[in-house]
Amino acid sequence: MKKYLRIIIVVMVLIMSKSFSQGKQEWGSKFDYNLKVEEDAKVILADNYNHYLFSIANKHGMMSQHDIIIRKFDQKNKLVNTFKQNFPNKDTYTLYNYLGSFELDKNRIVVFIDSYSNKTKKKDIHRVIFDKTTDTFTSTLIVSYTFESISKSGTAFVAASQNGRYYSVVYTKFSNRKIAEVNECTVLDAATFDVSWQKTVTFPMEFYSGDITLTNSGKLVFVKRVVSKSEKHSLLVVDATSETDKDLGAEIKIAKPIAISIGTQDYLIALNFKASYRDWAYSNIMLYDLQLGRIINNDAISIFTGIKDIQDIRYNFINVKEYQIEFFVECKYQTGTKPSANSSFANDPRFNDPVFAFGIGTLVVMNNEGKVMTANKVVDNGIPFSNELVNDFGVLNYKGDYYINTFVFREENRRKVEYAVFNQLAAPTFKTQTTKIQFPYYNTSGGGDSDDEIDDTRGNAYSGGSMIHQFVNYFPDSKRLLFAKYFGDGKVAFVSYIGAL
Numbered sequence: 001m002k003k004y005l006r007i008i009i010v011v012m013v014l015i016m017s018k019s020f021s022q023g024k025q026e027w028g029s030k031f032d033y034n035l036k037v038e039e040d041a042k043v044i045l046a047d048n049y050n051h052y053l054f055s056i057a058n059k060h061g062m063m064s065q066h067d068i069i070i071r072k073f074d075q076k077n078k079l080v081n082t083f084k085q086n087f088p089n090k091d092t093y094t095l096y097n098y099l100g101s102f103e104l105d106k107n108r109i110v111v112f113i114d115s116y117s118n119k120t121k122k123k124d125i126h127r128v129i130f131d132k133t134t135d136t137f138t139s140t141l142i143v144s145y146t147f148e149s150i151s152k153s154g155t156a157f158v159a160a161s162q163n164g165r166y167y168s169v170v171y172t173k174f175s176n177r178k179i180a181e182v183n184e185c186t187v188l189d190a191a192t193f194d195v196s197w198q199k200t201v202t203f204p205m206e207f208y209s210g211d212i213t214l215t216n217s218g219k220l221v222f223v224k225r226v227v228s229k230s231e232k233h234s235l236l237v238v239d240a241t242s243e244t245d246k247d248l249g250a251e252i253k254i255a256k257p258i259a260i261s262i263g264t265q266d267y268l269i270a271l272n273f274k275a276s277y278r279d280w281a282y283s284n285i286m287l288y289d290l291q292l293g294r295i296i297n298n299d300a301i302s303i304f305t306g307i308k309d310i311q312d313i314r315y316n317f318i319n320v321k322e323y324q325i326e327f328f329v330e331c332k333y334q335t336g337t338k339p340s341a342n343s344s345f346a347n348d349p350r351f352n353d354p355v356f357a358f359g360i361g362t363l364v365v366m367n368n369e370g371k372v373m374t375a376n377k378v379v380d381n382g383i384p385f386s387n388e389l390v391n392d393f394g395v396l397n398y399k400g401d402y403y404i405n406t407f408v409f410r411e412e413n414r415r416k417v418e419y420a421v422f423n424q425l426a427a428p429t430f431k432t433q434t435t436k437i438q439f440p441y442y443n444t445s446g447g448g449d450s451d452d453e454i455d456d457t458r459g460n461a462y463s464g465g466s467m468i469h470q471f472v473n474y475f476p477d478s479k480r481l482l483f484a485k486y487f488g489d490g491k492v493a494f495v496s497y498i499g500a501l
Contacts, residue, residue: 024498025497027494028076028077028493029078029493030491031079032490032491033492034057035486035490037057038389039056041468042055043473043482043484044070045109046475046482047475048477049074051482051494054109055069056111058098066086066096067085068085068111068130069083070082070109072132075478077496083130083137085128085139087126088128088141089126094116094117095115095116096116098113099112099113099114099157102160102167107132108129110127111129111130112125112128116147121146122146122147123153124144125156125169127142127193128140142169142188143169143186145171154171154173155171157170157171159212159214161190161214161259162216165191165216166218167214168187168212168214169185169186170183170184170185170212177227180204181203182201183201183209183222184198184200187218197218201236201238203236207224208225209225210223210233211256213258215290216261218239219237219290220238221235221236221268221290222235222237222238223254223257229279230275230276232250233252233275234246250298251276252272252273253279254286255271255279255280255282256270256313258270258315258327262325266291267289268286268287269327270285270288271284271313271329272284272286280331283302284298284299284301285364285366286370287366287369287370296370297366297370299366303329303362303364304331304360309334310331310332311333311334312332314329314358319397324365324367325365325367325368326365327363328378328395329361330360330379330392331360333356334354334355335355337352337354338355339352357392358391359379361379361393361404362376362378363376363378363425374430376430378393378423379407380406382407389468389492391468392406392469394406394469394470395472396474401425401426402424402425402430403424403472404425405472406469407420407421420439420467421438421439422437422472422483422500437500462493462495468486471483471484478498479500480498481497481498481500481501482494482496483496
């Protein structure tokens with residue numbers, strides 16, 4: 001009887017495997033990826049013929065490396081070329097900050113680099129554009145500033161408007177309780193990179209800037225914070241001709257506002273909490289009318305319940321429709337510790353470094369009056385990845401539905417086993433997740449980063465490893481879904497699932 005039961009279970013597993021893993025798989029050759037050096041990896045400029053993998057290397061010290069790295073792949077997922085570009089002003093005295101990168105159109109990506117040197121006492125902000133039609137980089141100085149010393153060199157921040165029409169560079173000079181905060185603002189037209197407007201914004205002594213966002217009409221919105229941590233926040237809206245203070249109309253603090261447009265009007269969406277609470281204790285999400293200067297609605301929301309010491313907030317996808325607003329949000333928080341690389345007590349857990357990761361991915365849907373219609377968690381419970389390359393989910397929007405490239409945990413033999421999955425959230429409610437692909441992960445020995453991670457390709461070059469969840473693209477003409485996997489030996493490979501959608 002037990003023998004027949006085992007046979008039935010094996011047959012059911014095979015049937016489920018075939019029903020989930022629909023479509024032909026087409027693997028590309030493995031290529032090297034340096035997890036210790038490369039950052040902000042993402043698939044860019046993808047079409048039916050080629051896709052590119054973007055990353056940057058920005059390491060100072062004896063083994064310094066400061067490069068933009070772009071790998072080119074063909075439709076068979078084979079690496080055909082690698083392009084590298086040194087950061088501007090490269091010399092032994094220069095330090096760098098990577099400020100962000102954005103796709104300009106189907107052929108170009110722009111990268112913003114902050115270079116600063118104690119020798120020259122200058123901070124230069126460059127844009128570097130890669131054009132896939134010529135496979136070339138073009139570097140241009142946007143703006144330059146002087147400072148007193150490295151310790152007083154200030155910080156630079158780049159933001160893009162949600163519609164892609166504007167970029168902003170804000171340089172915040174060194175300040176303290178005796179020196180007022182000064183922000184040098186430059187807003188650029190994304191089509192031409194001409195300067196739309198520039199302005200110096202000085203805050204009163206008791207105020208300093210928090211988060212900054214850029215509207216679709218090219219206005220900068222600063223969150224104004226008070227030195228006293230228990231004080232509520234307010235806003236400062238800046239454009240070419242004016243600086244306008246906006247009260248929130250409530251005793252709250254806000255974090256990471258995102259600027260959107262409904263019709264021609266600018267709005268903000270922001271998580272918030274009572275001013276008397278400690279930072280990042282989110283309890284509500286608001287829709288704020290920037291023209292009227294008032295909150296339209298501020299619904300209670302519980303999406304990060306139980307998460308302590310949230311470090312940051314990230315929005316993965318923002319979709320403003322005629323009748324509702326949809327976006328994915330997740331938080332960065334501590335998931336554990338690791339031995340300190342710089343400590344003489346590397347084996348003593350008291351001297352471990354914290355490990356942070358993003359997790360608790362949630363789809364939020366609100367109507368145009370700011371009423372929350374859905375707050376649907378899209379990532380399974382469990383500790384998110386601490387691997388700097390593998391995030392906890394990626395989003396694909398196709399024909400109005402969302403597809404989530406993520407993972408789930410299942411109980412097997414009284415233990416939790418992780419599976420990579422590709423789930424569908426169907427419009428209009430997005431409340432039910434349907435698994436379209438369950439990637440071939442099985443709880444057997446050997447392979448990958450962990451003895452519990454191996455797939456049914458075992459014995460060949462693609463066994464083990466972890467799906468890179470944030471990498472997901474779809475090409476309707478060829479009915480090809482593009483994914484990628486990271487392997488524990490420092491290798492990555494792209495794979496296409498053909499006919500799965």
